Amino acid sequence: MLDMKYIRENLDEAERRLATRGGAFYLAGFRELDDERRRLLHASEALKAERNRVSDEIGKVKDKSQVQDQILGMRAVSQKIKEQDEELKQLDEKLQALLLTLPNLPDPTTPLGASENDNVEIRRWGNLPAFDFDPKAHWDIGEGLGILDFERAAKITGARFCLYRGAGARLERALLNFMLDLHTGQHGYEEVLPPFMVNRDSMTATGQLPKFEEDLFRLVDPDYLLIPTAEVPVTNIHRGEILKRSDLPIRYTAYTPCFRREAGSYGKDTRGLIRQHQFNKVELVKFTHPSESAAELEKLTADAEQVLQLLRLPYRVMALCSGDIGFSAAKTYDIEVWLPGQSCYREISSCSTFGDFQARRAGIRFREDEKGKPEFVHTLNGSGLAVGRTLVAVLENYQQQDGSVLVPEVLRPYMGGMERIA
């Protein structure tokens, strides 16, 4: 959520900065709603002040018959207050609804651009593997080895699910354990294992609601939603809290499955593991001091990159442009891994800083010192990494001509010493 006062005082600038996302009509109506709300608020509060004052006097009088006039007067005032508050409540809801649908302001360092074509490549790592045969796509490799079974998953549930088997299931587990061990052991993150379904307040705090409900899986009876990313439950760990300056930065890593409807992506990536309704992810989440969030984003991205470096998987890092960053993000780096089966780079991690956007929605604050006023923290998160897509990258980059797949060195301890999936 954006700061109302900032919008009030910098309406044109806010509109201009939002427009760089593409779409220039975001703030229509704000001024009127805000002015009207404050006018009503003043009127209502003045009446309440009067009621409080008179009621106080009434309370001091023993013989109530002497103050019948005041009581009758206040009865009318109370009625008036009730009417005004009803009106005020509706205005508040409208204003709140408007604010909740406004995306974050792009960070000044986010490149300007309209679409993913304007994203900026920041760096590349690793050499693309050379094959003296035609590298296959992971679904062919996986089905050939009997470790990925899409047909039976479709029978069990439907499209966009996968049944992992044998070494495939184990490889997935090896990857996520490897990632968690790396981040907790080397990068200073605390491991957490959060709920995989959350309430609406949590989804609203991180920005999935109210705008993107169609992307989420819902439960019918308790009104809970399946998480599309661990960002949601983990960021909400500190919702409504005031942290100590010395607590910051807080770094969490969490494995969770992620559930996404993928509404509107019919026909996209229909084969294989790239776009599933359920996939595993190891997430990195940080709560930082505002002055440290920029540096922490670089570190977080590097932490995610290191997973790929240790797996010796080539990748590139892209700075997303203003037209391509997500709703809540101020700045985002995507890490894209090389997939030889498809001869392209595919997103495997998205690392973002949200500034105080989520913190304001979630009420996550800190005090600079004992006497300081609470200020909003900055929140960041990134995949470290998407496990399913990492498995895809391993299969495609480590495939051999005979259809087998070498197990990356760092994963062998997690695979019971297995060197090759055959």
Next chain:
RNA sequence: GGAGAGAUGGCCGAGUAGGUCGAAGGCGCUCGCCUGCUAAGCGAGUAUACUGGGAAACCGGUAUCGAGGGUUCGAAUCCCUCUCUCUCCGCCA
């Protein structure tokens, strides 16, 4: 699922025949005094949001005692609904 108990400020914990309660007291914390240092002791201060005024320091208003409604001139206190926590029973991985 059945029965019962509870939810108050950073923490603990008073407060229910409605008013003087943003809320006793204690702890913690901050500042000052005291002390050779520390401890103890003494004094003062110590919630958040919105909002008005002010350059600011700061001053004022409103709201908040789990959440939402209701009764009343007036609600932490009375009524209703919901949520969560705890205990016992049942069930279950």
